Amino acid sequence: MFDIAIIGAGINGSALAHFLSKAGKKVAVFDGNGIAGGGSGAAGAFISPKIAKGGDLKAISDEAFIFSMEFYNKNFPNYVINSPLLHLSKQHDEDEKVRFFKEHTHLHVSTPDNKLLELLEPICKEYESIYLQNSAIVNAKGVCEALLAGSEFINEDISTLTCKDNYWELNNHKALHVIIATGAYKKLLELPYINPRGVWGHRVDIKTSTHIPLNIHQFVSISASHNGLAAIGATHNVHYHPQTSKEPYDIYLGREELLAKASKTINLKDVEILKDYTGLRSGSNDYIPIIGSLVDVQKTVKKLPNLTKGEKYPPEEFLYYPNLSMINGTGGYGFVLAPYLASMLCENIINNRAIDRRLEPVRFFNRWVKKNMLSSRL
Numbered sequence: 001m002f003d004i005a006i007i008g009a010g011i012n013g014s015a016l017a018h019f020l021s022k023a024g025k026k027v028a029v030f031d032g033n034g035i036a037g038g039g040s041g042a043a044g045a046f047i048s049p050k051i052a053k054g055g056d057l058k059a060i061s062d063e064a065f066i067f068s069m070e071f072y073n074k075n076f077p078n079y080v081i082n083s084p085l086l087h088l089s090k091q092h093d094e095d096e097k098v099r100f101f102k103e104h105t106h107l108h109v110s111t112p113d114n115k116l117l118e119l120l121e122p123i124c125k126e127y128e129s130i131y132l133q134n135s136a137i138v139n140a141k142g143v144c145e146a147l148l149a150g151s152e153f154i155n156e157d158i159s160t161l162t163c164k165d166n167y168w169e170l171n172n173h174k175a176l177h178v179i180i181a182t183g184a185y186k187k188l189l190e191l192p193y194i195n196p197r198g199v200w201g202h203r204v205d206i207k208t209s210t211h212i213p214l215n216i217h218q219f220v221s222i223s224a225s226h227n228g229l230a231a232i233g234a235t236h237n238v239h240y241h242p243q244t245s246k247e248p249y250d251i252y253l254g255r256e257e258l259l260a261k262a263s264k265t266i267n268l269k270d271v272e273i274l275k276d277y278t279g280l281r282s283g284s285n286d287y288i289p290i291i292g293s294l295v296d297v298q299k300t301v302k303k304l305p306n307l308t309k310g311e312k313y314p315p316e317e318f319l320y321y322p323n324l325s326m327i328n329g330t331g332g333y334g335f336v337l338a339p340y341l342a343s344m345l346c347e348n349i350i351n352n353r354a355i356d357r358r359l360e361p362v363r364f365f366n367r368w369v370k371k372n373m374l375s376s377r378l
Contacts, residue, residue, distance in 0.1 A: 001167065001174045002028040004349070006151075007158050007188065008181030009033075010040035011140070012327045014147035015338040016179060019346035021150030029148055030170065032157025036144040039183055042201045042279035044221045044233035045143070045335040047072065047136040048085050051101045051217075056358050057288050061333060062107070064340035071339045072138055079143040083224040084110070084214040085135035086120060088127045088265065095128035102130045119213055123266060127218070135215050137223050137231070138335055161188040163321065177323040177349060180294075183282035186243065189321075191294060193368035194361055196282040196328055200240040202254045203233030203277045209270040219261035229274070232262045235281050235332040242280060251276050284329030285364070289337055291327045291345045292360040293320045300365075307369050315362045325349065326361055 004020050006013045009031035021027045031037060047068055050061035072080045089098045102109050110133040112120055120131075154173075161178065162169045168178045180188060184198030212225040220234040240249050255276060262268060284290050299319040301307055327345055330337040347353040357363070 001176065002026050002152075003175070004028075004177045004179065005030065005168065005170055005173065005175035006179045006181055007031070007161075007170070008038075008183065009035045009144065009148065009153060010038055010181065010183060011036070011043070011045075011144055011147075011334045011338040012040075012183070012330060012342065013179070013181035014040075014144040015342035016181065016327055016345060017151040018147040018149075019342050020349070023346060023350050025350075027151040028154055028173065028175065029151050030154050030156050030158050030173075032155065034155055035148060035153060036141040037279075038185065039201050039279035039281035040144060040334060041141055042203050042233070042277040043140050043281070043332075043334060044203050044223065044231055045138045045140040046215060046217070046221055046223070047080075047138060047336055048087070048215065048217065049105075049107060049132070049336075050333060051087050051098060051130065053097055053100045060288070060340075060356075060358070061336065062105075064333075064337045065107075067340040067343070068336050068338075069134060069136060072136065072143065076138070076143050076146050079139040079146060080136050081138075081224070081226065082134070082136045084112075084116075085132040086123070086129060086214055086216045087132070088124065088129045088216070088218040090127075090219055092127070098128040098130055107132065108134070116213060123216070137215060140335070143335075158188060163324075168323070177325070179325045179327060179345070181327050183328060184241075184280050189294070190297070192297060192372075193295070193364045194290065194326070194328075196284060196290075198241045198280045199235045199283055199331065200242075200249065201233065201235045201279055201281045201332070202251075202258060203231055204255050204258055205229065205231050205274040205277075206268070207270075207272040207274055208268045210266065210268045212266065216265055218265045220258055220265075222262055222266065232258050233277075234258060234261070249278060251278065254278070281331055281334065282328055283331035287331070288329070289327075289341055289359055290329040290361050291341050292325060292348065292355045292362070294324050294326055294361055295319070295365045296321050297365075308372075310370070312366065315360070315365075318362065318365065
């Protein structure tokens with residue numbers, strides 16, 4: 001019997017396992033695709049802030065960026081490469097957003113030194129840009145493996161999840177508490193009010209004679225080069241889903257697209273393709289991450305039948321699955337958001353500390369009920 005079982009060994013599940021095992025819990029992490037075998041393994045794993053004018057996601061991302069930079073550098077320095085960041089607008093209607101962020105952010109916006117400025121001037125000439133001295137890229141698979149060091153990893157696909165009297169049964173395993181961290185891949189429970197958006201990600205590792213002095217975000221993300229090696233990646237295909245698409249993903253076409261977009265930012269010479277990584281990243285419908293307890297739809301509707309007539313109730317009135325949580329919807333900022341969110345969810349599970357209401361899955365429940373008023377559709 002495990003104290004906690006986490007389904008999914010991407011960055012969300014791995015970060016949560018780290019905090020829970022540090023808190024003294026006996027943790028098992030299950031994933032049939034291996035560690036970082038999905039979208040996390042295909043991530044560029046850039047640790048950088050979200051450039052936006054405002055809103056909940058920007059506020060959460062700013063806090064997560066500061067938290068995660070310190071977290072990775074303090075706990076896993078061997079998997080971190082710290083580099084400055086240059087962020088450029090993709091088109092001129094984004095210039096105002098970039099300028100606004102630069103003028104109002106509490107993060108330290110720097111000015112490149114003269115030597116670096118000479119290299120960057122051709123890149124920055126046409127578009128508005130921000131230069132930050134502090135950003136990083138982490139080794140995606142390596143850091144996930146390191147995060148799981150205090151837990152038991154079981155390379156198994158969980159196909160059945162059943163709630164018993166005082167524990168959960170996962171295939172033939174048992175746990176007191178379960179956390180679903182499967183992203184946009186297959187569902188284990190019927191949760192019709194949560195439908196994560198799957199966005200296909202592609203990263204390509206390259207060798208190039210072009211010196212790239214810093215991380216660059218524009219049409220795609222380009223890492224600083226080290227010993228002639230660099231990475232290019234993006235969450236760039238919203239239509240392809242490995243479980244529903246009729247045709248397989250064209251990795252060669254995707255690679256050409258990444259290289260073409262990168263060449264609009266910087267002239268890469270003598271490019272040699274080393275390896276491609278692909279996987280499905282998960283975003284929420286309102287773009288804000290999802291962490292917390294899950295509403296049991298059938299039991300809640302039975303308890304509160306007037307929900308189907310449009311009557312509203314506070315979340316405290318709903319019935320939730322016992323000892324079941326979710327961490328999801330981190331999208332292309334998974335390696336930034338995951339440690340911050342995982343620490344928050346760990347505090348909720350261990351010390352019953354409230355989760356930020358903006359992040360809880362229950363926010364989708366009332367919206368879903370409103371669109372499905374007739375009991376026959378519930």
